[in-house]
Amino acid sequence: MQGTWITVSIRHLFRAALACTLLTLTACVHAPAERTTREMARQSVDSILSERPAVLVPAPAAEEGTQAALPAPELYADLFARLRAGFKLDAAAGQPDIDRQLKAFVGHPDYLERSFAHAKPYLYYIVSQLDARGMPLEIALLPILESSYEPYAYSNSRAAGLWQFVPRTGARFGLKQDWWYDGRRDVVESTRAALDYLQYLHDEFNGDWLIAIAAYDCGEGTVKRAIAKNRAARRPLDFWSLRLPIETHTYIPKLLAMRLLVATPGRFAVAFSSIADQPYFTRVATQTQINMKLAAQVAGMTAEELYELNPAFHRWATDPAGPHFLLLPVGRSEVFAQNLAQLSAEQRIGAAHYIARKGDSVASVARQFGTSVTAVRDLNAIPAGRITVGSDLRVPPTVESLPAKVILAASRVDRKIRFHPVARIRNMPVDRRVASRVD
Numbered sequence: 001m002q003g004t005w006i007t008v009s010i011r012h013l014f015r016a017a018l019a020c021t022l023l024t025l026t027a028c029v030h031a032p033a034e035r036t037t038r039e040m041a042r043q044s045v046d047s048i049l050s051e052r053p054a055v056l057v058p059a060p061a062a063e064e065g066t067q068a069a070l071p072a073p074e075l076y077a078d079l080f081a082r083l084r085a086g087f088k089l090d091a092a093a094g095q096p097d098i099d100r101q102l103k104a105f106v107g108h109p110d111y112l113e114r115s116f117a118h119a120k121p122y123l124y125y126i127v128s129q130l131d132a133r134g135m136p137l138e139i140a141l142l143p144i145l146e147s148s149y150e151p152y153a154y155s156n157s158r159a160a161g162l163w164q165f166v167p168r169t170g171a172r173f174g175l176k177q178d179w180w181y182d183g184r185r186d187v188v189e190s191t192r193a194a195l196d197y198l199q200y201l202h203d204e205f206n207g208d209w210l211i212a213i214a215a216y217d218c219g220e221g222t223v224k225r226a227i228a229k230n231r232a233a234r235r236p237l238d239f240w241s242l243r244l245p246i247e248t249h250t251y252i253p254k255l256l257a258m259r260l261l262v263a264t265p266g267r268f269a270v271a272f273s274s275i276a277d278q279p280y281f282t283r284v285a286t287q288t289q290i291n292m293k294l295a296a297q298v299a300g301m302t303a304e305e306l307y308e309l310n311p312a313f314h315r316w317a318t319d320p321a322g323p324h325f326l327l328l329p330v331g332r333s334e335v336f337a338q339n340l341a342q343l344s345a346e347q348r349i350g351a352a353h354y355i356a357r358k359g360d361s362v363a364s365v366a367r368q369f370g371t372s373v374t375a376v377r378d379l380n381a382i383p384a385g386r387i388t389v390g391s392d393l394r395v396p397p398t399v400e401s402l403p404a405k406v407i408l409a410a411s412r413v414d415r416k417i418r419f420h421p422v423a424r425i426r427n428m429p430v431d432r433r434v435a436s437r438v439d
Contacts, residue, residue, distance in 0.1 A: 086137030291350030
């Protein structure tokens with residue numbers, strides 16, 4: 001081939017590795033989510049609101065120095081029951097803005113159903129993390145407003161992931177972002193960062209959760225300036241009295257309207273498909289870089305399913321520098337670990353190989369295989385300098401096809417495009433601009 005040899009075919013590698021080492025895979029354990037069967041009452045939202053139901057009382061405060069104990073998770077009928085038990089925010093009943101958002105939500109049951117269907121793989125984990133920190137469980141509803149629980153959601157402000165972090169705020173809270181991996185889409189890491197940020201804002205604004213959540217939306221500087229103006233004018237300093245961006249003044253009512261729907265769905269003729277109060281995924285160590293398609297085959301699932309739980313990885317393989325973990329459905333972790341142990345580090349990567357010729361450079365090899373200089377250097381531990389003639393170089397497999405969402409996420413890193421409407425979340429028909437926090 002005129003000096004160019006691909007010495008190991010990725011296709012042959014997969015066949016050989018899997019034929020020799022894989023254990024028998026178990027059948028899929030997660031059935032598709034059931035669709036909600038609704039018999040929607042014909043009662044109008046206006047008539048419901050006009051009844052002015054009793055104010056929803058926040059969870060009772062614990063005695064000083066203690067935390068109010070929630071029942072053990074196994075005592076709840078489902079995850080929605082657990083959510084209701086952990087609601088702590090002031091429901092602010094009677095606020096006209098909340099009533100308007102209630103009408104919008106109730107008028108679009110497909111939006112609610114779609115959002116909670118997206119939430120199913122992630123909601124238990126987020127609720128458990130909030131529970132462990134003693135934070136209001138209403139915060140688990142924020143990703144519905146931010147991203148509709150779509151982990152690949154991306155805004156024209158360059159905010160990404162379930163929690164819609166912009167790059168600078170993500171970096172501030174320890175979310176790694178590079179050619180291989182974007183921690184803003186990592187379900188575990190972005191949740192840790194979001195809860196760290198919200199707890200910081202709660203402490204910064206004297207324990208006021210509504211103001212803290214407003215600051216999460218529009219930025220702490222904006223809220224501080226609004227508070228300073230009200231203080232100078234001797235006006236009240238609660239959220240409802242602050243002059244904040246219009247979007248933020250709909251953000252909090254949306255959250256409280258969603259809280260009311262989840263707390264009392266029957267009052268509004270809304271039904272939610274039950275979500276089990278049990279883990280959906282577990283985190284499994286891979287120790288080294290691994291080809292995502294191979295990892296999916298080893299786990300007995302499709303590549304699309306694997307990327308949906310691990311959306312931070314937007315290339316054909318995980319980041320060679322880590323994190324060396326994958327999220328897998330609970331029933332797949334054991335067989336994955338057993339099969340993975342049978343594969344060598346070379347087999348796990350599933351790379352093709354290329355013998356460097358005279359005149360080759362890292363850049364020319366990257367161009368030849370349609371990849372980046374970063375990828376070639378990372379795969380071959382070449383932090384700097386030239387390659388040597390005759391070197392056996394790992395290169396990305398040329399036969400790999402990635403899910404459309406993953407290709408789109410990678411293309412943003414490659415700066416081919418900055419924004420694409422396919423990635424936008426499907427918003428409610430109210431004035432909410434996706435991820436307005438400035439970078």
